Amino acid sequence: MNYWWRRIALSLVAVLALVLVYAGLYQHGMATFEGENMSYYEALQFVVEALTTAGFGGDSSDWESAATNLMVIAMNLTGVLLVFLALPLIVVPLFQQALQDRPPEETDLIDHVVICSYTPRSDVLAEELEAANVPYVFIDDDPELVVELVNDGIDAIYGELDQEGTLRAANTTEARALVTDIDDETNAMVILTARELSSDLRIVTVVEDDDVASYHRYAGADDVVRPRRVLGESLATKATTTVSADLRDTVEFSDDLAVTELLVQDHSDLVGQTIPESGVRDRMGITVIGAWFNGEFVPVPGPEHRIDGNTILLVAGQRDDLSELKARTVSSVQHRRDRVLVGGSGVVGHTAAETLAADGVSTCVVDLVEQEGVDIVGDVTDEDVLEDAGIGDSRSVILTLDDDATTIYATLVIKQVAPEVEIIARANETENIPKLYRAGAEYVLALSTVTGRMLASVLIEDEEILTPETQFELVRTAAPRIAGRSLGDVDLRAKTGCTVVAAERDDELLTDLGPGFEVRSDDTLIVAGSDEAINEFVALATD
Structure with missing residues (x-):
């Protein structure tokens, strides 16, 4: 003005x-x-x-x-x-x-979550909170963005993020929690200001650099979330398990039940078959919870869905059976197994390289800036730089770049230079995941997904997210709204796209859940599926 x-x-x-x-x-x-x-x-x-x-x-x-x-x-x-x-x-x-609409500068919400500020990482958290019926409000210092959010039906107010007046206007003293996800320095200022307003408020902070976590706790944060480190470890783990029959990236509940995602490689035994033709269900007794085909989750893959090198299976069963299936997903073409190229040396890339080194895997780190841990200084989208980094001698490439457009372009370049090399990529926004799969990436995990899940697991009561670091979501939750009804009657898979893989009842884990299994009010269900499917389930079955 x-x-x-x-x-x-x-x-x-x-x-x-x-x-x-x-x-x-x-x-x-x-x-x-x-x-x-x-x-x-x-x-x-x-x-x-x-x-x-x-x-x-x-x-x-x-x-x-x-x-x-x-x-x-x-x-x-x-x-x-x-x-x-x-x-x-x-x-x-x-x-x-x-x-023109003026951005609102206050809210009357109570028992809500205050989120400072709005970023692409916020969408996953917002969806989790909406599914759990937890109110929230964003604070942002961009008035045009606030107006846009409000016009989209999202509670948001305008104000300086680290000012006491802004936090009061957000009714922070009546909130159940405050989340700050800006940058490490501004987060510290927000924590100090919020703690002055209320000594009882639960404050959750997202840190980029692990070294500042102790400072945030000293400032008054109750919970510190480190999604970049978790993402780096997950991408590295995926690179070390895709060519091995060993099950490492698996959630185990008992000897009879484990849940995992399996990346199907080109030239493996399963490529070209449908799920029914593969015999995964009938001959191996494994429950196929769903599958990703080029980034799109299909809860019940049918004869029209053929497995290819970009398919990721989400399965549950006994560990021995899953190990047998894992062996069928590995390519019959031998690749060099002791070398991974890492593109980008930020927190995610540095963590991925450290994790690989701890597993005895040789790495070559490429980054634009010369710093400790960087082997080749250059642009990972440059063919000459890739050749210098030994792309032809590498089994996998982990892309951990900050910009999704650059990651997509790097994927296209790598597939032209070394088409047989496996690409495992970090995305920042979930909407870019399908583009990376179309560009040729074999596995993609978004920072926004990891961040949103980790925050939701802290903020939402009666819901525990067991897999913040994988493409699928696995939660342990109560389901009071379907108590007294059988799974067949509720038909959760058709309505939500997720699968109830087990139930905890009276300190006992029940894994053989057929359509006649009746849910009790004190049961805790273990449910698996995509983020969207789990959110549908939470909205349908929980209070």
């Missing part, structure tokens, strides 16, 4: 200068061409009347020369021009500015 006031002030100064100049010219012209002497103030009055078209009949009988009449015509045209210029340049924009 200050911009418009400056614009108006400059326009008024310009018009005033024009009026004063015209008054001097008119006084001089009347004396020179018409022989009429008048004061400067009389000339000024005439110019104002001429420019505003308020009338100037008193002097018209004195205009006998062509020069005087041309001067008056110029003044009249100038007045009309000023009117036409003022409308589009000042008047109309001012009306538009006045009519």
